[in-house]
Amino acid sequence: MGSGSVKTSSAASIWSKLPGCLRLHRSLQVSSESIHGGRLAAEYMSGSCHACLEAENSNSQECKCEQMKSCSDGGKVDGEALVNGGGGGNCSFAHAVINMVGMLIGLGQLSTPYALENGGWATVFLLVFLGIICAYTTHLLGKSIERSPKSRSYTDIGHQAYGHKGRALAATFIYLEIFMALVSYTISLHDNLGTIFKHADILPTSWRLMSSSQVLTVIAVLVALPSLWLRDLSSISFLSSGGILMSMVIFGSVLLTAAFGGVRSDQAIPALRIGNVPAISGLYVFSYAGHIVFPDLHVSMKDPTQFTKVSIVSFSLVTALYTALAFMGAKMFGPAVSSQITLSLPRHLVFTKLALWATVLTPMTKYALEFAPFAIQLERSLPASMSSRKRMAVRGAFGSVLLLIILALALSVPYFGYVLSLTGSLVSVCICVILPCAFYLKISWAHISKASVALNLALMAFGAVLGIFGTVSSSKLLLGSLK
Numbered sequence: 001m002g003s004g005s006v007k008t009s010s011a012a013s014i015w016s017k018l019p020g021c022l023r024l025h026r027s028l029q030v031s032s033e034s035i036h037g038g039r040l041a042a043e044y045m046s047g048s049c050h051a052c053l054e055a056e057n058s059n060s061q062e063c064k065c066e067q068m069k070s071c072s073d074g075g076k077v078d079g080e081a082l083v084n085g086g087g088g089g090n091c092s093f094a095h096a097v098i099n100m101v102g103m104l105i106g107l108g109q110l111s112t113p114y115a116l117e118n119g120g121w122a123t124v125f126l127l128v129f130l131g132i133i134c135a136y137t138t139h140l141l142g143k144s145i146e147r148s149p150k151s152r153s154y155t156d157i158g159h160q161a162y163g164h165k166g167r168a169l170a171a172t173f174i175y176l177e178i179f180m181a182l183v184s185y186t187i188s189l190h191d192n193l194g195t196i197f198k199h200a201d202i203l204p205t206s207w208r209l210m211s212s213s214q215v216l217t218v219i220a221v222l223v224a225l226p227s228l229w230l231r232d233l234s235s236i237s238f239l240s241s242g243g244i245l246m247s248m249v250i251f252g253s254v255l256l257t258a259a260f261g262g263v264r265s266d267q268a269i270p271a272l273r274i275g276n277v278p279a280i281s282g283l284y285v286f287s288y289a290g291h292i293v294f295p296d297l298h299v300s301m302k303d304p305t306q307f308t309k310v311s312i313v314s315f316s317l318v319t320a321l322y323t324a325l326a327f328m329g330a331k332m333f334g335p336a337v338s339s340q341i342t343l344s345l346p347r348h349l350v351f352t353k354l355a356l357w358a359t360v361l362t363p364m365t366k367y368a369l370e371f372a373p374f375a376i377q378l379e380r381s382l383p384a385s386m387s388s389r390k391r392m393a394v395r396g397a398f399g400s401v402l403l404l405i406i407l408a409l410a411l412s413v414p415y416f417g418y419v420l421s422l423t424g425s426l427v428s429v430c431i432c433v434i435l436p437c438a439f440y441l442k443i444s445w446a447h448i449s450k451a452s453v454a455l456n457l458a459l460m461a462f463g464a465v466l467g468i469f470g471t472v473s474s475s476k477l478l479l480g481s482l483k
Contacts, residue, residue, distance in 0.1 A: 138291060157443070173293055187414055188416055
């Protein structure tokens with residue numbers, strides 16, 4: 001009786017705090033595949049919140065943001081307060097797991113069945129191994145923060161390790177990941193819109209310079225374009241939590257298709273296609289991308305000493321989800337499986353339509369949130385004397401041009417799997433594997449054993465090899481498709 005009441009009380013406590021957990025998730029999810037959103041972007045690139053930025057530009061020392069009542073150091077924001085919305089860390093173990101899982105699951109899950117089919121079922125061991133490595137490097141980020149208490153973000157850790165060069169290096173890879181992720185999102189938008197409106201004739205034949213799916217993609221991007229002119233993203237930050245909903249819809253759709261969709265799950269999966277391993281390794285690494293916001297999650301925890309356990313549980317859950325999704329998709333569709341599992345699902349099923357629309361709507365909600373780091377950095381480079389209206393015009397114009405460039409690239413290179421693989425191999429492997437090990441070694445060199453040094457050097461070498469071969473392989477496939 002007592003045990004039951006304790007469990008009930010514990011469960012009630014978790015559910016009662018869930019809204020706060022979701023608010024925290026929204027702040028962090030924006031920056032994950034991951035997610036890279038406005039408020040955290042400010043901390044990553046400048047250490048300043050939105051209101052502090054304005055205060056700095058007006059030569060005022062007062063910060064009016066909700067996270068802090070004042071900024072006595074000229075606009076610097078306490079990263080812990082930023083993440084938690086005020087006060088100290090209050091995220092429990094369960095909440096932290098929910099947040100980390102939400103950060104990890106995203107665009108990469110669409111391609112796991114395709115990766116397994118093309119690489120062979122034996123590559124599931126590579127998927128699991130990369131999950132273990134990424135969980136370990138997440139642990140290293142936590143340890144790096146513990147050894148440098150002033151560090152609050154990924155770029156702070158880079159600065160602590162290698163000074164301004166380390167911060168610049170980390171920020172560069174963050175920018176690259178944001179840009180390439182937005183290209184991948186736009187390609188996904190194009191592919192899924194083309195599937196939903198497969199037989200639609202948008203323009204008369206005599207006017208047709210683009211396909212219907214390209215016209216629809218242009219329209220969708222133009223609809224999302226005004227959101228880039230927004231300076232206060234708090235009104236749309238709730239959209240970032242749609243990532244978890246999309247993931248649930250996609251996984252549920254594949255599961256329901258396997259169970260009730262009339263598709264036989266009897267396709268043979270090859271054991272190993274060694275020649276495809278370098279390319280599909282990039283897809284696997286991208287699926288675990290989320291490290292740039294894990295330091296913020298560490299800061300937000302009520303008990304940061306549990307961060308490693310949170311990493312182990314979260315990566316275990318996500319790896320299990322990816323493995324199940326990969327085998328279900330590959331067994332159902334075999335060699336015909338698309339680089340996005342939503343495109344392979346039977347179109348007449350209701351849950352397929354839900355999955356397709358979820359995949360379409362997600363990119364449209366991401367543009368403004370993902371663009372925020374560029375906007376913050378741009379505003380900091382503008383003259384302090386410039387009026388807020390002119391700042392908004394410059395920000396909006398820059399964002400519009402950048403989004404149109406992304407749109408042009410996505411329509412010119414509409415190969416989701418290859419672009420995602422290139423992103424994983426060129427950028428994500430550095431953010432998830434190489435840089436965390438390099439930062440940790442520099443920060444903790446005097447305090448760690450020779451075995452730990454050897455392990456981290458070995459992981460850096462493994463990441464470099466994986467990144468180089470993956471980049472070369474995916475680049476060749478991409479260039480070959482363009483010919």
